[in-house]
Amino acid sequence: MLNKRRTYRRQKVCKFCLDKVLQVDFKDVKRLRNYVSDRGKIIPRRISGNCARHQRQLTIAIKRARSIALLSFAAELA
Amino acid sequence: MRSYEVIFILDPALGDDGVDAAIAAASGIVTKEGGEVAEVQKWGKKRLAYEIKKRREGHYAFLRLRAPVKAVTELERHLHIAESVLKFLTVLAPALRRRPVKAKASAPAPKESDTHGMTVGVHGEAVGSRRTGAEVQEA
Numbered sequence: 001m002l003n004k005r006r007t008y009r010r011q012k013v014c015k016f017c018l019d020k021v022l023q024v025d026f027k028d029v030k031r032l033r034n035y036v037s038d039r040g041k042i043i044p045r046r047i048s049g050n051c052a053r054h055q056r057q058l059t060i061a062i063k064r065a066r067s068i069a070l071l072s073f074a075a076e077l078a
Numbered sequence: 079m080r081s082y083e084v085i086f087i088l089d090p091a092l093g094d095d096g097v098d099a100a101i102a103a104a105s106g107i108v109t110k111e112g113g114e115v116a117e118v119q120k121w122g123k124k125r126l127a128y129e130i131k132k133r134r135e136g137h138y139a140f141l142r143l144r145a146p147v148k149a150v151t152e153l154e155r156h157l158h159i160a161e162s163v164l165k166f167l168t169v170l171a172p173a174l175r176r177r178p179v180k181a182k183a184s185a186p187a188p189k190e191s192d193t194h195g196m197t198v199g200v201h202g203e204a205v206g207s208r209r210t211g212a213e214v215q216e217a
Contacts, residue, residue: 023172027085027140068085068167069136072127 016054024057026064032071036062039075079113082143082150086157086166087136090123097137100162104141107153113145130164142171 015034016024026032035043035050035058042062045055065071088100097120105115121138130136143150150168157166 026169064167064169066127068165069087069126069128069130076128 014049014051014054016058017051021054024054024061026061026068026070028061029065029070032058032062032065036071040072079144079146081116081171082145082168083171084141084143084150084153084166084168086139087126087130087164088139089162089164090133090135090137092137092162096162097139100160101139101141103160104139104153104156107156108141108143108145108149111146111149111152113143113149115141116144117142133164136164 024031035048037043042059045052048055050058062071066073084104086100086104088097092100101118101120105118108115117140119140121140123135123137125135126133145153154166154168157163
């Protein structure tokens with residue numbers, strides 16, 4: 001109540017749950033892109049709002065996508 | 079027999095014929111060892127997220143298999159040797175859940191979002207199967 005500026009509400013739902021994704025797929029690069037930073041790091045649950053189960057699947061999916069060069073391990077040196 | 083997904087990246091210098099030949103060779107090995115190729119997808123020439131063997135792009139080929147372990151090891155041996163293969167990845171396909179979960183199982187099939195013409199989530203029936211993925215990779 002003291003700090004009125006902090007009125008924004010965090011997106012509370014897991015996008016994967018909304019879309020009823022049963023298994024996060026490492027081939028779905030479009031979707032995975034939303035969950036890595038521009039440096040290529042995986043975005044934490046605290047920020048993305050994913051549920052635990054989907055975040056677990058997501059990290060594995062991202063790592064697989066990286067190993068087959070669909071996603072980068074790290075941003076390239078400019 | 080288990081279901082696998084195999085992706086391999088082929089040299090961008092290969093033409094369409096070369097890609098088809100490489101896919102045919104790979105599926106040939108699988109069928110010879112008693113497996114079956116359930117699905118073949120060519121994703122075309124795509125840009126790689128990072129350089130592999132000095133290439134910045136490559137032809138992606140995707141196979142869905144139902145095959146005994148022997149076939150998969152043989153296929154991997156082949157992919158290791160084949161010069162036109164830049165990199166490959168084999169994962170266990172998400173297994174079908176034996177006991178349907180009441181809510182999730184009755185839910186409609188997961189939506190297909192189209193990424194470069196690949197089907198997504200169709201096969202992904204399994205929940206809680208995060209350990210299904212024995213990953214094999216090759217640099």
